[in-house]
Amino acid sequence: MARRPLPRILQHGNASLARGRDLARTAADNATDVLHPLLVIGRGLRVLAATGRRKWSDTPKDKRGPALFFGAACVLVLALMPYGPLLSLIALMGAAAWQGRDRTPAGTGPGEAEAERLGSLYEALVPYFSIPEDPAPLFAHGSGWDKVFSGYEFDAAGRLTRLRIRYPAYFTDGESDSRARIEALLHAKSGRGREYLFDWDEEGNTLDLSVLPPLPAGIAAQRFVTSPGETVLGFTDAGGVQRTLPVLDGAEMRDVPPVIWRTGPRATEPHLLAVGQPGSGTSTLLRSIALQALHHGAGVLIVEGGGSGEYTCLTGRAGVLAVECGPGGARATLEWVAHETERRLIATNRARQAGRPAPEDTRRPLWLLLDRPSVLGHLAAASAAEGDGRGDPFALLQVPLRHGRSVNVTVVVAEHFDQLELLSEAVWAHTRARVVLGAASIPQITGVLGLPPHTTPTVEVPAGRGYARLGAGPVHRLQVPVTPDPYDDGVAGAARDAVLGLLPERCPGGGGTVTKSLAGPPAQAPAPADAAAEAP
Numbered sequence: 001m002a003r004r005p006l007p008r009i010l011q012h013g014n015a016s017l018a019r020g021r022d023l024a025r026t027a028a029d030n031a032t033d034v035l036h037p038l039l040v041i042g043r044g045l046r047v048l049a050a051t052g053r054r055k056w057s058d059t060p061k062d063k064r065g066p067a068l069f070f071g072a073a074c075v076l077v078l079a080l081m082p083y084g085p086l087l088s089l090i091a092l093m094g095a096a097a098w099q100g101r102d103r104t105p106a107g108t109g110p111g112e113a114e115a116e117r118l119g120s121l122y123e124a125l126v127p128y129f130s131i132p133e134d135p136a137p138l139f140a141h142g143s144g145w146d147k148v149f150s151g152y153e154f155d156a157a158g159r160l161t162r163l164r165i166r167y168p169a170y171f172t173d174g175e176s177d178s179r180a181r182i183e184a185l186l187h188a189k190s191g192r193g194r195e196y197l198f199d200w201d202e203e204g205n206t207l208d209l210s211v212l213p214p215l216p217a218g219i220a221a222q223r224f225v226t227s228p229g230e231t232v233l234g235f236t237d238a239g240g241v242q243r244t245l246p247v248l249d250g251a252e253m254r255d256v257p258p259v260i261w262r263t264g265p266r267a268t269e270p271h272l273l274a275v276g277q278p279g280s281g282t283s284t285l286l287r288s289i290a291l292q293a294l295h296h297g298a299g300v301l302i303v304e305g306g307g308s309g310e311y312t313c314l315t316g317r318a319g320v321l322a323v324e325c326g327p328g329g330a331r332a333t334l335e336w337v338a339h340e341t342e343r344r345l346i347a348t349n350r351a352r353q354a355g356r357p358a359p360e361d362t363r364r365p366l367w368l369l370l371d372r373p374s375v376l377g378h379l380a381a382a383s384a385a386e387g388d389g390r391g392d393p394f395a396l397l398q399v400p401l402r403h404g405r406s407v408n409v410t411v412v413v414a415e416h417f418d419q420l421e422l423l424s425e426a427v428w429a430h431t432r433a434r435v436v437l438g439a440a441s442i443p444q445i446t447g448v449l450g451l452p453p454h455t456t457p458t459v460e461v462p463a464g465r466g467y468a469r470l471g472a473g474p475v476h477r478l479q480v481p482v483t484p485d486p487y488d489d490g491v492a493g494a495a496r497d498a499v500l501g502l503l504p505e506r507c508p509g510g511g512g513t514v515t516k517s518l519a520g521p522p523a524q525a526p527a528p529a530d531a532a533a534e535a536p
Contacts, residue, residue, distance in 0.1 A: 044099035128171075269471045342407050437464060
């Protein structure tokens with residue numbers, strides 16, 4: 001028997017059929033979107049009708065008559081009321097829409113990939129949170145993770161953003177090495193490249209892991225709302241401090257939590273040490289501190305060991321007593337600061353013995369900023385080896401470091417990690433405010449701050465990003481305000497204009513008169529030839 005041929009539409013209409021199916025599917029989707037409210041109301045009316053029928057069947061027969069009479073009376077009252085039928089219809093549609101809503105329960109547990117990630121993390125923690133002598137261990141191979149993990153949250157990529165871990169009571173959570181092992185493991189298993197905060201609750205035997213948002217890195221230098229004696233080192237997390245400052249971030253005004261360093265006779269951390277790698281932002285921090293000190297009427301002396309001209313913009317400005325770049329000028333500046341500290345001590349002591357307030361010139365703050373002093377110390381040592389015989393100039397730092405707090409003399413030292421061994425014992429002993437900027441390992445941060453950070457440092461960090469600790473306080477994350485050298489050609493226009501707007505006016509004499517009585521005029525960095533470069 002011969003086979004009948006297929007219809008022509010099935011032989012040659014494959015493209016037409018596919019196009020027709022797409023059109024039909026699109027029309028059905030559009031119709032579903034348009035008719036969705038009607039579908040919801042219809043489903044709700046069906047639910048209400050089924051509920052009323054069930055209630056009627058459950059009502060005893062001797063009570064159906066009074067119930068029917070009561071219902072008819074209510075309908076009659078609504079019909080006679082003004083706008084009664086319209087209000088009744090609106091109420092019926094609202095009840096139907098509520099009853100017809102989608103009641104599909106949302107997924108509360110982790111998905112398959114998220115559960116697998118939690119399971120692998122649990123298995124990785126078993127060797128650290130279990131011992132063979134435990135009869136009922138919380139962590140055991142092949143056991144469930146749901147009894148120790150809670151409060152977990154994931155981002156769009158499926159990585160952990162928050163987790164609470166319950167660990168056994170015998171874990172040595174009071175030892176820093178034990179904590180460091182757990183934090184390193186969680187950092188590796190939860191995803192590198194992010195900064196995690198670890199909150200250990202030793203009383204409740206719980207560990208909270210959370211991913212920290214990045215700190216604002218675009219806040220430029222500006223007039224901060226602070227009182228004299230307060231210096232904004234940078235900005236930190238909202239939960240780390242109990243104060244916020246209004247700052248201008250681009251074109252938006254916002255409140256951010258600052259790290260404020262207090263100086264003066266009543267300060268517990270009178271001097272500061274900033275450490276970092278080249279390009280980490282230590283010079284930016286010193287420029288920011290100098291601009292804030294000048295704003296409050298202080299006198300500023302700057303000793304730059306690198307000789308790169310990072311502080312040329314401050315030369316000859318009002319309030320800037322000297323900017324030194326050579327070993328001779330640095331020695332003369334340090335000698336003058338030592339003599340000035342002694343003079344202030346004597347004058348203050350005589351005034352107190354006479355029952356008078358301290359003289360006005362001893363109450364004006366004096367700031368000594370030293371950027372990479374180890375370079376100048378090396379040059380001075382080489383000169384001494386050639387027969388100079390004047391010794392290490394930075395031995396003179398002991399006087400302002402030891403006695404500067406009581407006479408408003410503040411010392412700020414910025415140095416690189418590879419030159420820390422050249423700093424004197426007086427610097428380490430009296431700089432109780434510490435800052436670490438740039439990429440650094442946990443041992444390096446701990447060696448400077450005295451405590452490890454509660455967060456995991458990342459490999460790539462922006463300039464001015466690091467950690468700060470004031471005295472015996474906690475370790476804070478820190479982002480220094482953007483304070484570049486305005487005479488640098490590679491600086492963006494907005495940041496350059498912000499720094500130029502904060503610079504004081506130039507003195508008629510050009511500055512640099514502080515050390516004339518001791519060693520002649522100090523070596524000043526050359527002023528820029530183009531005066532128009534200062535104009536915003």
